[in-house]
Amino acid sequence: MTENLTLDYNLLKDLTQAYGPSGNEKQVAALIKEYAENFVDSVETDTLGNLILRKNGSGKGSNKKKIMIAAHMDEVGLIVTYIDRNGYLYFSPVGGIKVAELPGRRVMFGCGLKGVIARERKVNEQGKPIGKCFIDIGVLGEEEARNKVQEGDMAILTGEFVETDSHIMAKALDDRLGCFIALQACKNYQGDHDLYFTFTVQEEVGARGAKTAAYSIEPDLALIIDTTISYDTPREEYSTAANKGVAIKAMDRTIIVSPRIKQWMTNTADQHSIPYQCEVISTGGTDSGPVHLSKGGIPTGGLAVPVRYLHTASEVAVKADIEAAYALLSELLKNPLDI
């Protein structure tokens, strides 16, 4: 790689630990704003809650491009749907969370209130649990529970930030990792183009924030930074995997990246000896889906960090991949594709 990178992982720690289920991203936005205020040219929050940081380029004339860089602030979570007379909270998932895997996990509400997830003891004839999951927040009855939460409140899974020599483990790496990489690139960018660092909302429930943000920004080019499933765990078929470099998107369920954009990205990675792999998945999508269909079509590329155990409280990523993603994004912004 071209430069010796020192990324400030303390920032990643703060980002991952912030509360921000889909539709409730304010705390994450506040954190990003506070961090970036001093090195951007403008800060704007739109109707849906997308946070847009602008960095003006020094270029002049027609070569100056408007580039949108997007990472989503929201994380998967739970929404309270019913409070029973003993003060137990029933819930539905917000985004792709597997409810059956939740018992034993701890949660946190926006106000900081903590709870644990448990399950009704019912089993079927084979002895498999069939009970519903609920949240126990440690109250003595419905009334006390209602003083602290109400139906519609959202909780997130808590998961401590752990940094090893080579790995990061934490909740919400999807997609605070993307926010982190975008922020580092934003801080260090000095170039010709106008950059719109867009921290989007509601990606986990259908890439909703990115749709309106792309419509209003109407960029010449968009780059989406997200996470992707790492298939390097035991007894798994091999495709995208942690420690194999940044993933450059070729296809998912919501986009087929233009071959020209894919080539620009892989060529840039080759030129700067940045390790990369191509991402081909038949499920899932990211903000790149709605963005590339906005305003008569916006040229859009996607990069991702492979993450193990996505959408759990313990997501795991490899630092080398994070650094590769950062390096690639920085190089792409220096020499964007001429459309």
Place this chain on the structure above:
Amino acid sequence: MNLYKNSHQLAQELITQLSPAWGVSGYEHSLKPILKDIFIKFPVEITDDFRGNFYIRKDGSQNKQTVMLAAHQDEIGLMVKYIDGLGLVHFSNVGGIDQRTLLNQEVIIHARQNIRGIISLLAQEKATPSKRSFLPEELVIDTGYSLEKATQLIKPGDIVSIVRQPITLLNQRIAGKAMDDRAGIAVMAVCLNELTRIEHKHRVVAVATVQEEVGLRGAVTGTDRLQPEIAVAIDVTHAQTPDSKAQVNHDLGKGPVLALGPNIHPKIFEGLQAAAQENRLPYQIEPAAGPTGTDARVIQLTGEGIPTGLVSIPLRYMHTSVETISLSDVVDSGKLLAYYIASLPEDLEELSCF
């Protein structure tokens, strides 16, 4: 100026040319020179956009408003996912390919160079005597290359197309790959050819859209750019086969299929039907209870809403490499659209009201 006196010949030439050409969703760029070659001979203006939507504009006598025609140029295909320890290439589907027909197909992997391969079946771990079928992930591409050579030449993300030359059957029928929807492009050509000798008031923009098979994506952006007053999508629909019993009502050779239902503006349906009746063209009717699985679905909902119609060509063996159509349906569809466009009122706003 009428380039092709014989629409039949035109349709046959175009389909024979377009069907074997490759252009999997998202990778339609290699079709561009072919489309250019075809339509440059017409009195039209040609443009395209970043993702490859191809616009063919023919001016009308008044030219104040725009009629959009849309037929998609992309075809279903595969994309390389990874290469296993034996050098066999695993893949993902691009579009809703009929899995049953992939086995033993010949394919081309469009890597840095084109690499031929065939689709084979992995040894099945849990094969039992009763097992007659296979799982999609058990299909792989065998290129004949060693692991080392395969990993050097082929990369995840490389697109793969199916190889098949079209053949002519009896009764003006043609079988081949990608009739869905290259036959629709032939329909647009027949229509534009007919319009060189029929007066029409409005500007006609025929769009060869991209990425229909993966979610009607080219039509989303193309319609947004064009903002037409009305639109007609041209696609294919299931025709009767020997095993379809009474569930499918359309037959090959019995004329264009006109859709109606909530996705279709009633006045456009009526106009198409009237044009068929007045010009003694055969037609069939297809009620669509919900949104159709065609470009018409997204065109209708673009901007403030666009009155949209749908003309379909009956087709057998959908999403296989032996899709079968009748040339007469292609010709009749093209003529029908031309007559319909010529019959449109001076002001298309009339069609915006229900």
